[in-house]
Amino acid sequence: MNLLQMLKEDHDRLRNLLIEIESFDENAVEKRKKKASELFLELEIHIRLEEEILYPFARGAVDKNEKPFRGAIEEHQRMKKWMRKLKEMPPTDTDYKRLFSRFRKTLKHHLEEEERELFPRTEEALKKDAVSVHSRVLEFSSDLSGATE
Ligand SMILES: [Fe+2]
Numbered sequence: 786m787n788l789l790q791m792l793k794e795d796h797d798r799l800r801n802l803l804i805e806i807e808s809f810d811e812n813a814v815e816k817r818k819k820k821a822s823e824l825f826l827e828l829e830i831h832i833r834l835e836e837e838i839l840y841p842f843a844r845g846a847v848d849k850n851e852k853p854f855r856g857a858i859e860e861h862q863r864m865k866k867w868m869r870k871l872k873e874m875p876p877t878d879t880d881y882k883r884l885f886s887r888f889r890k891t892l893k894h895h896l897e898e899e900e901r902e903l904f905p906r907t908e909e910a911l912k913k914d915a916v917s918v919h920s921r922v923l924e925f926s927s928d929l930s931g932a933t934e
Pocket residue numbers: 832835857861895899
């Protein structure tokens with residue numbers, strides 16, 4: 786599986802987690818919290834994979850000052866900040882609900898924009914460097930499994 790396919794699978798998993806969270810009753814606090822931490826962990830790893838591997842390779846194909854690129858990095862920053870805040874808050878808090886809904890909207894938009902703009906533009910650059918991209922992905926995965934062991 787290549788990097789873009791992996792990232793798209795992550796996107797689908799993230800979307801499914803959002804749908805699951807939305808399907809819970811408002812009062813199912815513990816369930817929401819548990820799913821939300823699953824989602825946050827998944828997204829944190831996904832963002833690292835993109836920033837450590839995809840984006841550096843994409844820089845050759847997309848000007849890093851260009852909107853889809855600059856915008857994506859800003860959104861990562863924003864979502865990371867929100868996730869830190871949400872982890873500290875009780876889900877019953879009205880601020881939690883407000884912030885989670887902003888987070889959800891930003892994430893949905895972010896996934897769509899990457900798939901529509903960034904991924905297709907980077908495909909060629911990734912193909913050209915397929916071997917080094919692949920070895921970077923392997924390195925990343927073994928770092929990750931080392932960290933969670
Ligand atoms: Fe992203």
